Amino acid sequence: MKGLPLFFLAFRYVLSRRRHRGFGSVMLSLLGLAAGVLTLNAVLSVMNGFQMTYIDSLVEVSSSHLRWLPVADEPDSIEVSTLLSRVPGVVSVLEESESQTLVQSDAGRQRGALVRGLPSDALQKDPGLRTHLKWQEGGLPQRGEVALGSALAASLGAFPGSSVKLTSLSGPSFSLLEPRVLEYRVVGVFGTGYYDLDANWVIANLSDAKVDLAGATDRYFAVKLNHPEDASWMLASLARASGRPEAEFRTWEDFNRAFFQALRTEKSAMMLLVGLMFLVVGVNIAFSQKRAVLEHRDDLALLVATGTTAARLRWVFALEGLIVGLAAALLGTFAGWGVSLGVSSLGLFSSEAFYIPEVPARMIAGEVVGIALACLASATLAAWWASGQVLKVQPGEVLKNA
Amino acid sequence: MSDVILEFRQVGRVFTETAEPVTLFQGLDWSLNRGDSVAIMGESGTGKSTLLHLAAALDQPTSGSVWLEGQEISRMGEKALSPLRTRSVGLVFQFHFLLKEFSVLENVLLPSWLAGTPKKAATERALALLERVGLSHRLGHFPGQLSGGERQRAALARALINDPPLLLADEPTGNLDEKNAELVQNLLLELSADAKKTLLLVTHDRSFAARAGYCLHLRGGQLVRP
Numbered sequence: 001m002k003g004l005p006l007f008f009l010a011f012r013y014v015l016s017r018r019r020h021r022g023f024g025s026v027m028l029s030l031l032g033l034a035a036g037v038l039t040l041n042a043v044l045s046v047m048n049g050f051q052m053t054y055i056d057s058l059v060e061v062s063s064s065h066l067r068w069l070p071v072a073d074e075p076d077s078i079e080v081s082t083l084l085s086r087v088p089g090v091v092s093v094l095e096e097s098e099s100q101t102l103v104q105s106d107a108g109r110q111r112g113a114l115v116r117g118l119p120s121d122a123l124q125k126d127p128g129l130r131t132h133l134k135w136q137e138g139g140l141p142q143r144g145e146v147a148l149g150s151a152l153a154a155s156l157g158a159f160p161g162s163s164v165k166l167t168s169l170s171g172p173s174f175s176l177l178e179p180r181v182l183e184y185r186v187v188g189v190f191g192t193g194y195y196d197l198d199a200n201w202v203i204a205n206l207s208d209a210k211v212d213l214a215g216a217t218d219r220y221f222a223v224k225l226n227h228p229e230d231a232s233w234m235l236a237s238l239a240r241a242s243g244r245p246e247a248e249f250r251t252w253e254d255f256n257r258a259f260f261q262a263l264r265t266e267k268s269a270m271m272l273l274v275g276l277m278f279l280v281v282g283v284n285i286a287f288s289q290k291r292a293v294l295e296h297r298d299d300l301a302l303l304v305a306t307g308t309t310a311a312r313l314r315w316v317f318a319l320e321g322l323i324v325g326l327a328a329a330l331l332g333t334f335a336g337w338g339v340s341l342g343v344s345s346l347g348l349f350s351s352e353a354f355y356i357p358e359v360p361a362r363m364i365a366g367e368v369v370g371i372a373l374a375c376l377a378s379a380t381l382a383a384w385w386a387s388g389q390v391l392k393v394q395p396g397e398v399l400k401n402a
Numbered sequence: 403m404s405d406v407i408l409e410f411r412q413v414g415r416v417f418t419e420t421a422e423p424v425t426l427f428q429g430l431d432w433s434l435n436r437g438d439s440v441a442i443m444g445e446s447g448t449g450k451s452t453l454l455h456l457a458a459a460l461d462q463p464t465s466g467s468v469w470l471e472g473q474e475i476s477r478m479g480e481k482a483l484s485p486l487r488t489r490s491v492g493l494v495f496q497f498h499f500l501l502k503e504f505s506v507l508e509n510v511l512l513p514s515w516l517a518g519t520p521k522k523a524a525t526e527r528a529l530a531l532l533e534r535v536g537l538s539h540r541l542g543h544f545p546g547q548l549s550g551g552e553r554q555r556a557a558l559a560r561a562l563i564n565d566p567p568l569l570l571a572d573e574p575t576g577n578l579d580e581k582n583a584e585l586v587q588n589l590l591l592e593l594s595a596d597a598k599k600t601l602l603l604v605t606h607d608r609s610f611a612a613r614a615g616y617c618l619h620l621r622g623g624q625l626v627r628p
Contacts, residue, residue, distance in 0.1 A: 008515075012503040302499040305460055306560075307488025307516045309480045396460040399495055399572075400451050 006312060009303075010319035013292065026320075029285045030328045033375050036277035037332025038339060040371045043274065045340040045361035047267050051260070052362055055228060055252070060128035061192045063255040064094075064222035065231050066238065069248045080242045081221050087241045089234060091224040092126045094119060095206060097214035102167040103148075103202060105156035113152060115166065115202045117209025128224050138188030141205050147188030151199035162186050166202070168213045182212050228252060278374055282382035285324065289317050289386035293393070300390060301398035314387040321383020328379065329372040337363060407471060407568055407600050408434040408457055414465035415452055426452055427623040430466070436567065439594060439601040441611035443628070444620035450604040453620065454572050457602060458491050459483050471567070488517040492561030492599075494590070496573040498553035500545040500560075506532065507541040510559045517564050524563070531559040535589055551582030558589055562597070569594050571603045575610065587613065 059065065068084065078095070085093040097117035104110045123130040123140060138160045141147050146166070148158055158164055163185050169177040184204070191198055204213060223238070225231060231251040239247050253260060293300070300313055340361035413430040416423050426449035434440060444450050455461035456468050459475040468476040471490055475483060500509045507528060514524035532538050535555040545553055554574060561569060574590060575583035587610050594601040603614055611617045618625040 009501075009503075012501075298497075298499055299501050302501070303512075303516070304480075304484075305458060305487065305493050306513045307484050307564075309484045311480070396455045399460065399493075399499070400455065 006308075006316050007319055010316045010323060013296070013316065013320055026288065026324060029281050029288060029379070030324050030331070032277065032281035032284065033325065033328030033379060034332035034335065036274055036281065037329055037371055037375050038336040039277070040271065040274045041333060041336025041363060041368060042339040042343070042361070043270050044267065044367055044371075045336070045363045046343055047263065047270070048362040048364055048367075049343075049360040051263050053360060054256075054259075057132050058192075058194055058197075059228060059252045059256075060132040060224075062194075062197060063252045064096075065225045065228045065252050066223035066234070067250045067255075068221040068223065068238070068242070069250065070219065070221065080244070083241050083243065084221065084223060084238055087234070087238055089226050089230065090238075091128070091226055092222075093224075094122055094126055094222045096122075096220060096222050097206060097209045097218045098220070099168070099209070099214040099218045101202065101213060103152070103156060104165045104167070105158040106162050106164075107157035109156045111152060111156055112200075113202045114200050115146075115204050115209060115213050117204050117206040117214055119206045126222075126224055132192065134191045134193070136189045136191055138186075141184075141187050141203060143205050143208055144184060145187040145205065146184040147190055147203040148186055149198035149201040150189050150191045151195060152201065153186070153189045155199065158186050160186050160188060164202075166204075166213060180212070184208075223249075275374065278378035282378040285321055285379055286382040286386040289321065289383045290389050292320070293317060293387065293389040297393055297398050300393045301395035304393075304395040305399060310391050310393065314384075314390045317387035317390060318380060318384040321379040321381075321386075322376065324383075325376040325379030329375040332375065333368060333372055336368075405435045406433045406469075407436045408602070409469040410456070410466065411469065412466035413456065413463045413468060413476075415449065415456065415461070416464045425623065427463070428465075430623060430625070432625050434600060434602060436600055437598050439591070439603070439615035441603045441605055441614035441617045442620055442625070443605065443608070443611050443617060448620045449623065450620055451572050454570050454602065454604055457568075458487065458493060458570055485517075488513060488564055490566050490568055492564070492566040492569045494554075494557055494561045494569070494571040494574045496576040498545065498550075498557040500553055500556055502545050505542050505544055506537055506548065506556050509545070509556055510563055513560060514563050519564070527565075528559070528563055531562055532556070534593065535559050536585075549582070551578055551585060554578060554582070554586050555589060558586065558593070562593060562599075565597070567600060569599045569601045571601065571605075573605055574603075575605070575607065583607070583610075 068080075070080070081093045081095060084090060096119075099115050101113055101115045102110060103113045118140060120140060120142060123133070136150055138147060146164060148156070148164070153159065156164065163183050165181050165183050168180050168182065170180060188203070190203070192201075210219065225234065231253065235249050235251070238249060239245050300310070303313055304310055340363055343361040410430050410432045414428045415426045417426070442450050442453060452461055456463055456476070457470070459468070459470070459478065463476050466476075467474050470486065473486065475486065478486070501512070504512065510528045510532060511524055514528070529538070529541075532541060535558055537552060537555055537559070540548060540552060540556075545556070548556065554577070558574070571590060575586050578586060590601070590603075591613055593599070601614065603611070605611050617628055619628050
């Protein structure tokens with residue numbers, strides 16, 4: 001019962017200030033904090049959406065979750081890939097290759113490109129690839145055939161049924177490299193949703209790639225997992241299963257390290273910058289509460305004379321901060337959630353700028369709670385600091401001189 | 403139970419905050435018996451309000467001690483004083499000090515909340531007191547909606563809500579017109595007499611003082627009979 005009137009008093013003070021001053025300092029503080037919470041939630045959810053879409057989608061078609069890079073003369077790599085595919089959590093293991101080439105179309109246009117050699121049954125074995133590699137025309141190439149990324153096909157003027165020439169270099173040493181020009185029939189045009197990939201990728205049959213286009217070191221085994229985020233800690237079990245403790249594996253994070261570090265840095269900088277809003281509003285709350293203490297000196301003196309202590313009254317003003325912080329956290333979180341939901345439909349972010357069809361927003365519970373707590377802490381700590389003024393009120397003096 | 407409810411033993415109070423130290427009391431010995439009603443008069447600046455504040459432990463003596471209901475309140479910490487004030491002392495000031503954010507009923511109930519009195523009992527008592535001071539039609543009104551006399555009557559009800567044995571009133575009618583002053587005087591004296599309260603009243607009003615059980619003058623830091 002004794003704590004209740006203090007909370008009641010704090011609540012009344014907040015309401016009263018709103019009633020007497022309209023959009024006064026309390027409302028400004030509340031709106032400032034709510035704006036901070038909203039902005040942080042919206043910005044971080046877009047960043048998360050971007051990052052997770054990248055992980056979900058780009059990694060599925062591009063770097064895969066893990067790659068095992070066998071040594072050039074590995075004799076029993078197929079056998080090893082079978083062993084790897086039996087490790088719990090592994091969805092598929094595909095032998096693939098990647099090599100650089102020059103593509104020339106019938107129309108005489110030339111482009112640099114990356115030839116990716118895929119086995120004929122890649123789409124059956126790898127459901128992630130099957131989902132994210134969208135065929136606009138045709139399908140996976142057999143021997144003597146290739147498929148082109150949609151942007152590359154457009155720039156070359158190539159189409160299914162036409163042919164392209166791929167140039168590969170081979171030779172015992174760099175000075176003795178000889179170009180070989182090989183002609184392939186275009187049988188498919190695909191899209192990945194990423195302009196960079198669609199403008200640079202050629203998919204060839206793995207058998208052709210291994211013989212004519214890729215060197216021995218361009219081969220690798222692409223491993224897909226049930227949970228891509230587990231890639232790092234699965235390295236050891238995969239190496240054990242392969243029977244080669246020294247086997248070289250790389251995770252999708254290794255392949256995209258710079259990108260993810262940039263995202264992380266951007267996220268941290270954004271949190272810091274928007275978080276400054278909490279500091280500014282916290283200072284506003286602190287000074288507003290100091291003024292409120294002065295305005296309520298009479299009340300405080302009376303309450304002490306009536307039977308409470310200044311130390312307990314301090315909580316009235318700290319509670320005011322807590323109430324403002326709580327209201328702002330709730331308001332900002334719901335508004336941020338609304339903005340996040342509407343980010344794609346409102347077109348706030350250009351999909352062209354991100355090279356993906358749309359920018360989905362994803363809120364992570366831990367981050368949302370963290371932001372709300374930062375908001376609460378900012379308001380409550382500021383109010384608590386300011387409420388130290390209560391201890392300086394001399395009830396006798398105030399009651400005597402009113 | 404002792405007959406003495408309030409006792410000043412060799413109380414001294416010197417204000418040193420000013421350029422020249424001001425001595426209000428030095429070696430003041432005085433006691434107030436339970437159930438007495440006493441009016442303190444004196445010129446401005448003689449220390450009447452300070453005497454009252456010492457009695458409520460809102461001020462501390464620079465020497466000597468103040469005892470309330472057998473406990474030395476002048477050496478008590480805030481934590482121990484707080485329940486004592488709630489339980490033993492009712493205060494009425496020249497200014498009403500009603501909390502403007504609270505209704506009349508809530509203002510009257512406030513000390514009972516702080517005392518932890520059960521809600522039902524506290525509300526019943528508050529309603530009875532407000533009926534007695536003629537404010538039963540103003541329960542939900544805020545202080546800003548009341549006249550000066552009404553505010554002071556609400557403050558009187560608030561002072562009595564916890565049924566304290568000692569009522570301290572510091573110029574309770576000082577801000578009121580003649581009619582309202584008389585109304586408040588009547589209520590204060592009647593309520594304290596009916597409930598057998600000890601009343602320590604500070605006033606400049608001779609006629610009001612004359613209605614108390616006895617009157618003392620504060621002169622040269624001592625309480626003397628007129």
